[in-house]
Amino acid sequence: MSQYRIAAIPGDGIGKEVIAAGIEVLDALAARNGGFSFEFESFDWGSDYYKKHGVMMPSDGLEKLKPFDAIYFGAVGAPDVPDHVTLWGLRLAICQPFDQYANVRPTRILPGIQSPLRDVGAKDLDWVIVRENSEGEYSGVGGRVHKGLPIEVAQDVSIMTRPGVERIIRFAFKLAQSRPRKLLTVVTKSNAQRHAMVMWDEIAEEIAAEFPDVTWDKMLVDAMTMRMTMKPGTLDTIVATNLHADILSDLAAALAGSLGIAPTANLNPEGTYPSMFEPIHGSAFDITGKGIANPVGTFWTGAMMLDHLGEREAAAQLMRAVEMVTADPALHTPDLGGTSTTRRVTDAVIAAVQGRN
Ligand code: NAI
Ligand code: MG
Numbered sequence: 001m002s003q004y005r006i007a008a009i010p011g012d013g014i015g016k017e018v019i020a021a022g023i024e025v026l027d028a029l030a031a032r033n034g035g036f037s038f039e040f041e042s043f044d045w046g047s048d049y050y051k052k053h054g055v056m057m058p059s060d061g062l063e064k065l066k067p068f069d070a071i072y073f074g075a076v077g078a079p080d081v082p083d084h085v086t087l088w089g090l091r092l093a094i095c096q097p098f099d100q101y102a103n104v105r106p107t108r109i110l111p112g113i114q115s116p117l118r119d120v121g122a123k124d125l126d127w128v129i130v131r132e133n134s135e136g137e138y139s140g141v142g143g144r145v146h147k148g149l150p151i152e153v154a155q156d157v158s159i160m161t162r163p164g165v166e167r168i169i170r171f172a173f174k175l176a177q178s179r180p181r182k183l184l185t186v187v188t189k190s191n192a193q194r195h196a197m198v199m200w201d202e203i204a205e206e207i208a209a210e211f212p213d214v215t216w217d218k219m220l221v222d223a224m225t226m227r228m229t230m231k232p233g234t235l236d237t238i239v240a241t242n243l244h245a246d247i248l249s250d251l252a253a254a255l256a257g258s259l260g261i262a263p264t265a266n267l268n269p270e271g272t273y274p275s276m277f278e279p280i281h282g283s284a285f286d287i288t289g290k291g292i293a294n295p296v297g298t299f300w301t302g303a304m305m306l307d308h309l310g311e312r313e314a315a316a317q318l319m320r321a322v323e324m325v326t327a328d329p330a331l332h333t334p335d336l337g338g339t340s341t342t343r344r345v346t347d348a349v350i351a352a353v354q355g356r357n
Contacts, residue, residue: 001034001035001036001037002035002036002037002309002311003036003037003038003039004036004037004038004039004069004070004309005038005039005041005067005068005069006026006038006039006040006041006068006069006070006071006072006305007040007041007043007064007065007068007070007071007072007274008023008040008041008042008043008071008072009042009043009045009046009071009072009073009074009090009094010042010044010046010074011045011046011047011073011074011075011076011090011283012046012047012048012074012075012076012077012078012086012283013075013077013078013282013283013284013285013288014074014075014281014283014284014287014288014293015046015073015074015075015076015283016074017288017291017293017295017342018074018075018279018293018294018295018297018298018342019072019073019074019298021295021298021299021342021345021346022072022295022298022299022301022302023038023040023072024346024350025295025299025302025318025346025349025350025353026038026302026305026306026318027040028350028353028354029306029314029317029318029321029353030314032317032353032354032355033311033313033314033317035311035314036309036311036314040072041068043057043061043064043065045057045058045061045090046076046078046086046090047076047077047078047080047081047086048078050081050085050086050089051081055089056076056085056086056089056090056093057089057090057093061093061094062093062094062097062098065094065098065274066273066274068274069274069309070274070275070276070277070305070308070309071094071274071275071276071277072276072277072278072301072302072305073091073094073276073277073278074278074279074283074298075278075279075281075282075283075284076089076090076091076282076283077282077283077285078283078285079285088140091278092138092140094276095133095134095266095276096134096140097273098268098273098274098275098276099134099268099272099273100133100134100266100267100268100273100275100276101132101133101134101135101164101167101168101267101268101269102130102131102132102133102167102168102171102265102266102267102268102269103130103131103132103133103245103264103265103266103267104128104129104130104131104175104264104265104267104304105128105129105130105131105245105249105252105253105262105263105264105265105280106127106128106129106263106300106304107125107126107127107128107129107249107252107253107255107256107262108122108125108126108127108256109121109122109124109125109256109257110122110256110257110261110296110322110323110326110327111323111324111326111327112326112327112328112329112332113256113257113258113261113326113336114257114337115255115256115257116254116255116257117229117232117255120232120255123233124232124233125232125233125255125256126236127232127235127236127237127238127252128175128179128236128237128238129238129239129240129245129248129249129252130168130171130172130175130237130238130239130240130245131239131240131241131242131245131246131249132164132165132168132239132240132241132242132245133168133242133266134164134242135159135160135161135164135242136158136159136160136164136196136241136242136243137156137158137241137242137243138242138243138246139157139158139159141156141157141159142154142155142156142157143155158193158196158241158243159196160196160199160200160241162199162203165199165200165203166203166206166207168239169186169200169203169204169207169239170207170210171239171269172184172186172237172238172239173207173208173210173211173214173216174211175237176211176214176216176236176237177211177213177214179236179237181236182213182214182215182236183214183215183216183235183236183237184214184215184216184217184236184237184238184239185216185217185218185219185224185235185236185237185238185239186200186201186204186216186217186218186219186239186240187218187219187220187221187224187238187239187240187241187244187245187248188200188201188204188218188219188220188221189220189221189222189244190220191220197241200241201218204216204218221240221244221247221248224238224240224244224248225248225251228248228251228252228255229251229255232255249262249264249280250280253280253281257336258294258335258336259280259281259297259335260279260281260293260294260295260296260297260333260335260336261294261296261297261300261326261336262279262280262281262297262300263277263278263279263280263297263298263300263301263303263304264277264278264279264280264301264304265277265301265304265305265308266278267308275305275308277301277302277304277305277308278298278301279297279298279300279301280297281297287334291341291342291343292333292334292335292340292341292342293333293342294333294335294336294342294345295342295345295346295349296322296325296326296345299318299322299349300319300322302318303315303316303318303319303322306318317353318349318353320352321349321352321353322349322352324348324352325345325348325349325352328348331344331345331348333345
């Protein structure tokens with residue numbers, strides 16, 4: 001029997017609530033499946049840790065995480081700690097050194113969920129967004145001079161490397177090839193950003209030659225927002241830079257019904273370092289402690305983690321359980337217009353996993 005060691009980092013706000021729910025569901029699934037088990041170890045890193053220690057995670061944090069098979073991450077962000085501190089201090093502090101360069105965000109409309117787009121149902125919207133997750137606009141290069149003076153200057157420099165672009169575009173083509181429609185859209189902005197984005201386009205052209213069976217096209221990011229809302233059915237796999245995909249994937253999550261449902265995987269595809277799985281939403285201070293956070297995004301990302309660990313059948317089993325639960329409007333949390341709670345949704349998914357409903 002395989003045993004997987006998972007590092008749980010619930011983080012802040014509703015991150016704690018949804019990760020607790022996710023662990024319960026994954027343990028129940030493992031018990032039911034019988035072929036594998038989990039050993040979770042929880043790390044209390046995040047904003048509370050920061051207020052005590054002045055850092056979001058200890059200096060040997062990465063060394064601690066390295067031996068794990070995967071990381072199950074909640075969210076970071078607190079009202080009284082600046083967002084760049086929390087994000088760079090924990091989430092990016094893990095993603096970047098662990099070279100989790102492929103951020104994968106599936107989006108589809110689950111049963112029982114209503115898209116805000118009129119007349120758009122499950123068959124019209126089934127995407128995977130691949131986000132470059134290691135460089136580009138979020139490489140952290142830049143600085144500020146003359147701080148606070150009238151002559152102040154601030155600069156954020158976007159860095160794109162040929163190997164960095166090649167690996168993400170190749171990853172996206174491979175993923176597109178593995179999906180039934182074999183369809184890839186490469187998002188760009190090479191009309192206005194005439195250096196790095198032009199290289200991005202050229203590399204897409206080059207890599208495309210390796211995948212003659214994949215149909216692909218190129219789309220400017222601004223026009224892409226229109227296509228996603230007006231013609232969602234024309235899209236399947238999508239690849240975009242760090243910044244572009246960050247924005248487009250929030251739009252995608254909203255179009256699929258709620259931010260609370262959307263999952264993501266930060267993959268180090270070579271497996272040199274552990275990969276990290278998280279819901280895409282943040283710590284949601286407005287609903288923290290109310291017991292109404294939607295745990296579905298965390299369950300779905302748990303299924304992505306199972307897939308990554310090679311437990312394909314268990315991943316599919318978990319998604320079937322999640323879909324049985326979303327199909328029942330009585331089990332919708334307030335973000336989906338319902339009155340259910342994290343507890344009830346979690347119990348229902350566990351029951352479905354155990355075949356009790
Ligand atoms: P958010 O994702 O926390 O919340 C946006 C809205 O969606 C809120 O109204 C919230 O109640 C709702 N929402 C989010 N997840 C939900 C769920 N599971 N169930 C029900 N409703 C849900 O984004 P916001 O408010 O912009 O940021 C709050 C904090 O989270 C900030 O400090 C931000 O930096 C951080 N953040 C962290 C992320 C991460 O750790 N990956 C991602 C996004 C934001
Ligand atoms: Mg985002």
